[in-house]
Amino acid sequence: MQNEKVPENPPAFPRNYDADGHNGMWLRDWFAGQAMQVIAPIMAAKIEGMQSFTGQEVAEAAYRMADALLAARKEDSHAG
Incomplete structure (x- = not known):
């Protein structure tokens, strides 16, 4: 799912x-x-x-962590 709130999201x-x-x-x-x-x-x-927690809450937490990983990945690519 592409979303404008999501940091850069390339293919895996x-x-x-x-x-x-x-x-x-x-x-x-x-x-x-x-x-x-x-x-x-x-x-x-x-x-x-x-x-x-409900399954929905677990899924939402997983995507929040994924968004944080994408943001950290983007920050790291700008550091070098």
């Missing part, structure tokens, strides 16, 4: 297969999927006295 695994209409996934989606592997078990844990 670029390929040029215009014939099938699919040229790979976006880096933001890749980062979110990677973040989800860590975030989901933590947020889904039902520990006594702690709040559990």
Whole structure:
């Protein structure tokens, strides 16, 4: 999903297969999927006295982390 609020979001695994209409996934989606592997078990844990989170909240947290990774990536590319 391209979004003007999202920092630069290049393809994660670029390929040029215009014939099938699919040229790979976006880096933001890749980062979110990677973040989800860590975030989901933590947020889904039902520990006594702690709040559990909905799937929507876990997904939103993963995309917030993906956006932060994209922003840090952009800042790092300007530093060098």
